[in-house]
Structure formats: structure tokens, C-alpha cells
Ligand SMILES: NC(=O)C1=CN([C@@H]2O[C@H](COP(=O)(O)OP(=O)(O)OC[C@H]3O[C@@H](n4cnc5c(N)ncnc54)[C@H](OP(=O)(O)O)[C@@H]3O)[C@@H](O)[C@H]2O)C=CC1
């Protein structure tokens with residue numbers, strides 16, 4: 187059995203990759219951070235700070251920072267992938283030989299089209315035979331970097347890999363819970379970004395607390411309905427990677443997806459909102475992918491359809507809100523049949 191405190195490498199020098207690598211170095215784990223830009227790597231080694239993506243956070247002196255991918259991966263047993271979804275496959279393709287045989291943990295919350303593929307499915311395609319896991323939960327990088335208490339989920343069918351990740355990441359400010367529902371955990375992390383855009387928009391428009399609560403709750407209903415249609419376990423959406431991540435991303439101005447929504451709500455165009463952010467907001471692409479998948483599968487997703495109509499079909503806001511508020515009034519909790527059957531062990535009626 188491998189050492190639980192394995193050596194780790196994080197691929198991706200953005201806010202999340204830097205935060206995870208630094209946290210593990212602080213935990214005493216031999217940790218390396220790889221980023222593609224040598225100039226930036228050099229500046230980070232000199233200043234012990236990632237001034238582009240994580241300004242003001244002092245990096246642990248033990249953290250190795252490099253732009254040499256082969257050197258970064260040579261001794262790593264676990265590799266955390268924190269590359270935005272748009273570049274995820276190309277980075278894996280390039281580094282596949284060096285990644286073979288390692289435990290690969292995706293932290294990226296996006297979906298690839300065509301194919302509606304989760305990032306861990308791309309890992310399986312590009313690095314066949316790899317040990318694969320997904321990390322997701324209410325994990326704003328800035329808060330983790332500041333030591334604010336939180337928790338996350340490590341999801342894999344490989345229990346030993348889950349245990350290794352718990353050992354390298356868990357500390358006095360971060361609890362790491364294990365799950366075997368990799369698909370549900372990954373889907374939760376990707377879908378909630380779309381609803382964070384809606385919540386940010388609503389906040390900019392000055393809606394009341396009732397409205398914000400309704401939006402978050404109906405978002406959970408909608409994302410769970412979609413995930414169950416694709417075969418995920420609805421119970422996963424009651425956990426940290428479901429409702430936990432949804433709440434933080436829909437309420438925190440630190441969330442980049444929320445910020446894009448907020449800018450849209452202030453009247454900026456999508457292009458202006460994304461440019462002002464200067465970091466990745468995965469929800470914009472996920473909205474496109476999710477809207478077309480929900481249409482193809484015939485899954486009722488009025489919030490996704492409404493946001494898509496606003497942003498990509500340029501329909502007037504009042505028309506979209508009017509449609510949402512006059513739609514048929516259906517069930518509050520759709521999975522009560524499922525839940526009672528899991529308690530009584532009977533088939534749902
Ligand atoms: N930030 C957060 O709070 C959290 C983020 N995540 C997820 O983590 C993923 C990464 O996000 P995050 O770190 O926040 O992103 P950022 O926008 O902060 O940084 C993106 C990073 O990716 C790098 N990058 C982009 N394209 C490539 C490429 N082709 N090859 C190598 N590196 C590349 C960028 O490098 P360069 O500067 O050279 O362009 C930059 O270092 C996202 O999917 C996000 O959803 C998950 C949980 C929390």
C-alpha cells in the first residue's frame with residue numbers, strides 16, 4: 187500500500203491551483219505547483235506570492251514552483267488538475283505519458299462539448315488506466331487561502347485514492363469527506379455555476395431575500411432533476427458538492443460566476459462582464475452546454491432556459507421573468523417518492 191502522505195503536484199497556477207498546492211505544502215506534504223508561464227513562475231518563486239491570481243497570500247517556503255512539467259511530474263504520486271475546462275483536454279493530451287500510473291484528481295468545474303463530458307471522463311480517455319477522482323465542494327479559493335473553515339468532497343470508486351487525498355488535504359481548516367458518486371459530485375460542481383450567474387444578476391437588481399431564497403431552492407430542484415435524469419443519485423445533491431457549493435456560489439461576491447451575473451445585472455454585456463473579471467467563469471460555457479443538453483433530453487429547466495434567453499437570445503428581462511412566474515405550478519420536492527422508497531426499501535410508485 188502506498189504512503190498516505192504521497193508527493194503531490196498541482197497542474198494550473200490560477201487561484202485554485204495555487205491555493206491547493208500551498209495548503210498541501212503547509213500541511214508538510216512534498217508539493218509542487220506547475221504553471222505554463224516561466225516568467226510568472228519566476229516572479230512567484232522570488233516574491234512567494236501569486237500576484238496575478240492570489241494577491242496578498244504568502245506562499246509556503248516549502249512549495250516548489252516550476253514551469254517544467256516533466257520535472258514537476260517525475261516524482262508525483264498524486265496530481266491535482268486545476269486547469270480551466272476549455273484547456274483541460276489539450277493539457278492532458280500533452281502530458282499523458284508523464285501522468286500514466288498516477289492518481290489524478292480533477293478540481294475543474296466544467297463540461298466539455300461535444301459529448302457532454304465531465305473532466306474525469308476526459309482524464310479516463312486521455313490517460314487510460316489512471317486512478318481517477320474528483321474534488322468538489324464549497325471551496326472559494328480566497329477563503330481557503332485565508333484559512334477560513336470549510337469542507338470538501340473527494341469522490342472516487344477507488345477508496346484508497348480517496349483516503350490518500352484526505353491525508354494530504356485535510357487539516358485544521360479543511361475537512362475532506364469521501365464519496366463514491368463521482369458523477370453526481372462532478373455534475374453538482376459544474377451545474378451550480380450557471381445558477382450563481384442568475385443569483386449574482388438578481389442581487390444586482392436588488393431583489394428581496396424571499397426571491398433569493400426561492401431562486402437558490404428552485405435551482406437545487408432543477409439541477410437535481412437534470413442530474414437524476416442522467417442517472418446521478420439525488421442524495422449527492424443534499425451534500426457539500428450539491429447544496430453546499432450551490433449556496434456559497436450563489437451568495438458570495440467572491441464567486442467569479444456570481445460576479446459575472448452581477449455585472450450583467452448592472453447592464454454590462456456578457457463580453458464586458460467576462461473581460462472585467464479577468465479569470466475563468468465556467469458557468470458561461472456550461473450554460474450553453476446545459477441548455478442544449480436539456481433540450482435534447484427533454485428535461486424541464488426553466489431557469490437555465492430563462493438565462494439562456496436573456497444572454498444568448500437577447501430576450502427582454504421582463505418577458506423572461508413573466509414567463510418564469512406564470513409557468514405551471516408543479517411539485518415542491520420531486521424526489522419524495524425516491525426518498526420514501528430508500529427508507530422503506532420499496533420501488534417508487
Ligand atoms: N477559484 C476557485 O475558487 C475555485 C475554482 N475551481 C475550478 O478550478 C478550475 C481552475 O480555476 P481557477 O484556478 O480558479 O482559474 P483562474 O482563472 O484563477 O486561473 C486559470 C489558470 O489556468 C491556467 N491555464 C489556462 N489555460 C492553460 C493552458 N492551456 N495550459 C496551462 N495552464 C492554463 C492559467 O494560466 P495563464 O495565467 O498562463 O493563462 C491560470 O493559471 C476551474 O474549473 C474552476 O471552476 C474549483 C473550486 C474553487
Ligand SMILES: O=C(CO)COP(=O)(O)O
Nearest residue numbers: 323324325326441442443
Ligand atoms: O467553485 C467555486 C467555489 O466552490 C468557485 O466558484 P467560482 O468559479 O464562481 O469563483
